[in-house]
Structure formats: structure tokens, C-alpha cells
Amino acid sequence: MRQSFSRLGPTALAIPGIVAALALGGCKNGDGSATAAPSKGSETPTSSAEPGTPEPTASPTAPAPSGSAAGTRLTITVRASQTSAPKTWTLTCDPVGGTLPKAGQACAVLAAAAAKGEDPFAPTPKDQMCTQIYGGPETATVTGTWNGKQVDATFNRKNGCEIKRWGNLASLFGSLPPVR
Template identity: 40%
Template structure:
């Protein structure tokens, strides 16, 4: 008989203990409002759901010039190219001027004809895509060389920097090797 009277008491204590563990008050009467049925007008900004940042794609900066698509161009260019072999040696500078894919007399470049032909074949050669932080690049070192190319190709401004610090950078250097000249590190 004693067990019959203890069971309801144990059940009440168990519910009270569970309510104490979860931090919810022990309510014996059902609430008239459902906890999930709250008005969106009464929600505070902190109660609003967080935006889905995993699928949000950042917009390109509004001031960024358009990047030409790879493919043939008119082959017109006026470029200043500076290749620095390392941190201690002086930079080697070139001037490249192309008209219709051919070098002009103003060019002071070791492989001017090849550079102009490369720019005519691929007008976007010196306008690499914005670096994607999620792109995997091999961790390899191609050397201390750096190159800076400024100017204009087919009416598109160019301000590009090349390094050999990883596989992606080495690939970009190799693609532009004709324009970077004989001092370029990647072959």
C-alpha cells in the first residue's frame, strides 16, 4: 500500500526536477498562448533569425573596372612592366607598345613581338580574376621574383602584380611569361 502512495509523489518530484534542470517554471495549468505563436511585430531585432551567410555571395566593389573575358582582342597595348628578381637586386623595367597585335618602335621589351601576339590572343591575360579565398592552390614556392604591369590593353586599364608564392600565382606568371619578359621566373 505504501508503494501506491509513493508513485504519484515520485512522478511529481521527477517533473519538478526536470523543470528545475531546464530552467522552465513548473506550470500545472496549460498556457493560453503557444510559445511558438508569437507575433513578428513583437519580436525584438535580436529575436529575428540570422541571415544565411553561407549562401550570400558578396557583390564586387562598385568601382572595380570590368574584367575582360579571355579571348582574342584588338592587340592594342601601352604597358610599363617592372620585374624585380629578388629583394636586393634592382628591378628590370620594360615598355611595351602594341598596335593590332604587333610591337611598335616605342617598345623596349626583349620579346616584344611575342608579348604583343600573346595580348592579341588573350586580351584578359593581364586582368586576372579576383582572387577567390576558397580556391585551393598548391603550396609551392617558385622564387622571390615579383612583377608589376600597369597601363592599358584594348582600352581596359591594367594594374596587375605577379608573384611566385604558390601554384596559382606560378600559373598566372607562366600564362603571362611572354609579357613579363626574359627576367620572368616561371618558364
Template identity: 40%
Template structure:
């Protein structure tokens, strides 16, 4: 049985939506005076050798009560959501463009070192899921 790309995409959306967690269990700060988020985000829209757009996000707390808009947008984001696509995952063979990105630092007390590409449907979905950090993927 062959599945169309649209069917596969719809199934991925349903699966990901069912993987939600309990946001109340995730603290919005790490306590002890440490920031809830300290991340360096580097996006290279033209590929690994292209010019970099870099920004640093540092938040004492995350969520609707955070004073900075970037920190409010990170309310539901966890380090686990930045994890790579598991090896062996079946992905649609759709190229999303040359853009690459890296997110390094700490989020809610967990270390982060995540790399992003647009090499297939899984990676495009992962980029889109983390758009709050990466913004829209430049498609080329």
C-alpha cells in the same frame, strides 16, 4: 581523397585551356588613334626590395601584322588574363622564389594594374600564363 600535386596541376591546365575566348571578337587595336597596348612592365627577380628590370611596351596594333616583335607576341593577350587569382582558390603550396612583377597601363582599351608573385602554385601558373610580358620567372 588526396590528389597529388601533378594531378592538381593537370586539372588546372585542363580548366584553363577550356576558358579560351574568341580572339576574333577582341580587336587588335582600340581604334580612334589610341594604342592597342601601352604597358610598363617592372620585374624584380630578387624580390620587392631588389633591383628592377623595367620596360615599356607601346603598340599601335597587336598580332602577326604588328611591326614590333613584342606587339606580335601580345596577339592573344587580354586585360582579363592579367586578373589576380580569385580569393578562396585552392592552390598548391609551392614556393616559386622571391621574384615579383607589376604590369601597369592599358591593353585593348582596358586599364591594367596587375601584380605578380611566385608564392604558390596558382601564382606560379599565372606568371607562366603571362610569360609573354614577364618572361621566365627567375626561380630561387
């Protein structure tokens, strides 16, 4: 039983072309440059953040005033859920210190990001497509100074992009008790 494409109409012909364009076209980064489409087996973004979900925030990172020593002094507050008590730690690097468990590991993660020229506290770009995978109710805020720049960032696990941001800085958030 053979069907003619003319009987299916123009929509049936357009769909494979749209799928191919999306697969080959990739996505745009926050700076407008294009990235290649993810390889098979990688996490594929499907839509933007859930409507009504507050966007993650981070203040623009301004350089420290000239003459001040670049350093890291952060306050990290984590909640396992909206109803749980917050857990707060401090972190300093150069020298490593504060109340954060595994402070040395956290400072190493931050130093690696700085060496790559990355801002680990930058929010997900507003036009970034993210998978709608819920990672849990955890939230965190990080305030203070990183590498001589002001930081005021929030983190959550409400979609794939936010789960990735959380994972990149997991050493800052410590282990959380199970949600009750």
C-alpha cells in the same frame, strides 16, 4: 586478422566518403560555377594562399572611354628578388613596339587572351585553392592599358596559382638573372 568496421567508429567510415566527395565534387571558380576535379597527374590544389601573403591585385578593367582607340600600352617592372634592382620595360601593340625583348611574342599572347575573352591580368579569385609550391622570389607589376582597358596588376611566384599566372604572361616578364 579481420577488423569490424563497428570497432573503428563512425569517423573511420566517414573519411572515405569525404575523400570521394572532394574528388568528385571539384572546385568552385571565382564566379561560383563548379569545375571538374583535376585528372590524375595534374596539379591538385590543396589550400589557399599562405596566411600573411598579400593577395595579388589587379584593378577592375574598365572599358576605355567611347571614341578612344583600343590599344595596348604597358609598363612592366620585374624584380628577381626583394633586394635586386628592378628592370622596367614598355610594350605597345598595334603597332608592336616598346623596350620589351620579344615584344611581338608578348603582343601575340595578349591578343590570344583577348580572342578567348580572357583577362590575363585578373587576380587569382580569393576562394581559389592553390598548391603551396614556392616558385621563387620574383615579382612583377604591370600598369597601363590593355585592349583599351586600364591595368594595374601584380604578379609573384609564391604558390601554384601565382606560378600559373606568371607563366601565362612569361613573355612580358623577360628572362631574369639568377638570384644572388
